[in-house]
Amino acid sequence: MAKTKSNGANGGKKSAKAGPTTTVGNGGEWHQQAQDSALTTNQGLPISDNQNSLRASARGPTLLEDFILREKITHFDHERIPERIVHARGTGVHGFFELTESLSAYTRAKILTEVGEQTPLFARFSTVAGGAGSIDTPRDVRGFAVKMYTKEGNWDLVGNNIPVFFIQDAIKFPDLVHAVKMEPDRGFPQAATAHDTFWDFISLTPESLHMIMWAMSDRTLPRSLRMIEGFGVHSFRLINDAGQSTFVKFHWRPKLGLQSTIWDEACKIAGGDPDYHRRDMFEAVSNGDFPEWELAVQLFTEEQADGFPFDHLDATKLIPEELVPLKVIGRMVLNRWPNNFFAETEQVAFCPSHIVPGIDFSNDPLLQGRLFSYLDTQLSRLGSANFHQIPINAPKCPFANHQRDGHMQMSQPVGRVNYEPNSLSADGPRETPAGFRSMAAQESGSRGRIRAESFSDHYSQARQFFVSQTVLEQAHMASALVFELSKVEHPHIRAAVVGHLRHIDAGLAQRVATGLGMAALPELPPTTVAVQDFAPSPALQIIGKMKDTLEGRAVGVLVADGSDRATVDALTAAIKKAGAAFKIIAPHVGEVALSDQSMLKVDGQLAGTPSVMFDAVALVLSAQAGADLAKEAAAVDFVRDAFGHLKAIAADGGAQALLDKAGVAKDDGVVDAGDTGKFVKAAKTRQWAREPSVRTLT
Numbered sequence: 001m002a003k004t005k006s007n008g009a010n011g012g013k014k015s016a017k018a019g020p021t022t023t024v025g026n027g028g029e030w031h032q033q034a035q036d037s038a039l040t041t042n043q044g045l046p047i048s049d050n051q052n053s054l055r056a057s058a059r060g061p062t063l064l065e066d067f068i069l070r071e072k073i074t075h076f077d078h079e080r081i082p083e084r085i086v087h088a089r090g091t092g093v094h095g096f097f098e099l100t101e102s103l104s105a106y107t108r109a110k111i112l113t114e115v116g117e118q119t120p121l122f123a124r125f126s127t128v129a130g131g132a133g134s135i136d137t138p139r140d141v142r143g144f145a146v147k148m149y150t151k152e153g154n155w156d157l158v159g160n161n162i163p164v165f166f167i168q169d170a171i172k173f174p175d176l177v178h179a180v181k182m183e184p185d186r187g188f189p190q191a192a193t194a195h196d197t198f199w200d201f202i203s204l205t206p207e208s209l210h211m212i213m214w215a216m217s218d219r220t221l222p223r224s225l226r227m228i229e230g231f232g233v234h235s236f237r238l239i240n241d242a243g244q245s246t247f248v249k250f251h252w253r254p255k256l257g258l259q260s261t262i263w264d265e266a267c268k269i270a271g272g273d274p275d276y277h278r279r280d281m282f283e284a285v286s287n288g289d290f291p292e293w294e295l296a297v298q299l300f301t302e303e304q305a306d307g308f309p310f311d312h313l314d315a316t317k318l319i320p321e322e323l324v325p326l327k328v329i330g331r332m333v334l335n336r337w338p339n340n341f342f343a344e345t346e347q348v349a350f351c352p353s354h355i356v357p358g359i360d361f362s363n364d365p366l367l368q369g370r371l372f373s374y375l376d377t378q379l380s381r382l383g384s385a386n387f388h389q390i391p392i393n394a395p396k397c398p399f400a401n402h403q404r405d406g407h408m409q410m411s412q413p414v415g416r417v418n419y420e421p422n423s424l425s426a427d428g429p430r431e432t433p434a435g436f437r438s439m440a441a442q443e444s445g446s447r448g449r450i451r452a453e454s455f456s457d458h459y460s461q462a463r464q465f466f467v468s469q470t471v472l473e474q475a476h477m478a479s480a481l482v483f484e485l486s487k488v489e490h491p492h493i494r495a496a497v498v499g500h501l502r503h504i505d506a507g508l509a510q511r512v513a514t515g516l517g518m519a520a521l522p523e524l525p526p527t528t529v530a531v532q533d534f535a536p537s538p539a540l541q542i543i544g545k546m547k548d549t550l551e552g553r554a555v556g557v558l559v560a561d562g563s564d565r566a567t568v569d570a571l572t573a574a575i576k577k578a579g580a581a582f583k584i585i586a587p588h589v590g591e592v593a594l595s596d597q598s599m600l601k602v603d604g605q606l607a608g609t610p611s612v613m614f615d616a617v618a619l620v621l622s623a624q625a626g627a628d629l630a631k632e633a634a635a636v637d638f639v640r641d642a643f644g645h646l647k648a649i650a651a652d653g654g655a656q657a658l659l660d661k662a663g664v665a666k667d668d669g670v671v672d673a674g675d676t677g678k679f680v681k682a683a684k685t686r687q688w689a690r691e692p693s694v695r696t697l698t
């Protein structure tokens, strides 16, 4: 049994306490109760033997009397709670939100009006389709959920890294999720959209086409969770002191810029490190390299919204930044790894209905459904209406009401009054004028199961997204569609999807049809409204939004016995100076003896640390090591993949044999290891110009 409990990454500082501790939740505060070092049962009984169960004789049967064994095993048997039906695989981190610009003209929410105030928060990033143990890098939307413990109660902004959604009405969510999850008869594929049931549903649900364009783009292959954008997706309302409402969309923008991987790279990362994103976040936070995002808002009035060529209440639509610019109002910094994965990341319960005075919901029918769903799901996952008492979920401001009792009740209210109004408890909780008020919005029209006509245009923004991309990003989307649909067994489903693509972009439809070996383009499905040509929005690109920086990135330096010390030192110093991390990779772990006989510590063994783990690589090898490694598949793949994934490669003369074997031709991104300046510059980006030489893009 581990006798030391480490807090892991804790504000960049490691703290370790000797002796076991138990943690008891109490109104959101953690109380560390250090005990003496005796191992005990849950009832506090000291245990003298934790190695052997109670037996009738040395080789005899185990006795039912062994209550210590039974307590331990029973607890173990109940360790798991139901995983989230969607977003099961996630990574959580603590941090804070700091307001830099007040929105007091628009809202009375303290978190959006008190400049400089730091509000503690817990953020959880997730994939959607896979189970809790699935890989980190499938092609999938990423959840971006932030629970802010404000002075006026918890505000949960439960968003995604894509600003639109697949469906318009909550009633379709169970169908969408059933279609995307493992097929029910066979139990696969896990964490993948590339299968018949998903595309069948999509082909029959044209409103999903805009989201499909995003899902097939490189947005769903992030390089790091630290390099994704986050979106509240729905329109919300801000309400000011005078009760006036302004619509708002929330955007998180990563300080490190947006960056994605390449599909082949994402697949190989899945094999090389299934926990790639979780580890990346853990390492960044542990190293004090705290991930940061700006919070920006798009503010618009009802009158403005009436003039948009789409309905902002339809979650399959976004508001282009060119139409309503983003206003940056604050920042989020993630600076503390959770103490315990289960207690925090697994038990955190986000609910879009957790809101604060001064913010309100819009009529978006998807949001309206979510307001019900999340509370309901928490009751089933956490098993009790008292889930808000679990420390990660408890508000950090005072909270009081007359709700009582229930499963696993932790608080012990005193007194005889548990109702309101009452005359017996003068200082008991009462309604307050500062409390939450719903916007007094006027509603009119006939009741019914109706889809608004303003929700009928399913293709214009899908087209706008496609035409806004760079040529390479468009090619990636076409390849993604070919890959996904090539996994679909039913030809009629493939044809139906390509039919929809014809409404989006004729060239795209043709490329996908060709990639799928279709003799002719399928029929154009009917539309109720004409597809509009919206102006391209460059803000929707990724390549165009990559930052010219190596900060937060990692470089792999491949060495072996005999590598030149001066070259290794110069390279690693330049990488460090550029704000990146580096790892020394060698044919074996331990140490290598460099050219001057000095020893260098190795961080990763070659076969276990492929180049997909890095943003750029450097090869510093003696001629002998270069020749030896040219016969080693792991080394050849290391170089070939770095080249194919468009990464900068620095190589010295000794690495030439390896470069030749990997088929690496000189280009702007393949530089001399001695030219550290050129290498760092090349490493800051992907070598996009190389792509046509390594991949068919038409």
Ligand code: HDE
Binding pocket: 084, 085, 086, 087, 090, 124, 125, 126, 142, 143, 144, 145, 158, 159, 160, 165, 169, 170, 171, 173, 231, 232, 233, 234, 315, 348, 349, 350, 366, 367, 369, 370, 373, 374, 375, 377, 378
């Ligand atoms: Fe969710 N969603 N969702 N969702 N969602 C859940 O809640 C649901 C939707 C999102 O890290 C569940 O606690 C419905 C949109 C995130 O714990 C569940 C509808 C967006 C997370 C649920 C949607 C999201 C969830 C599963 C359609 C982006 C993970 C477990 C009306 C704005 C939060 C849970 C975390 C999780 C329901 C649509 C984002 C079942 C019914 C749109 C980031 O309640």
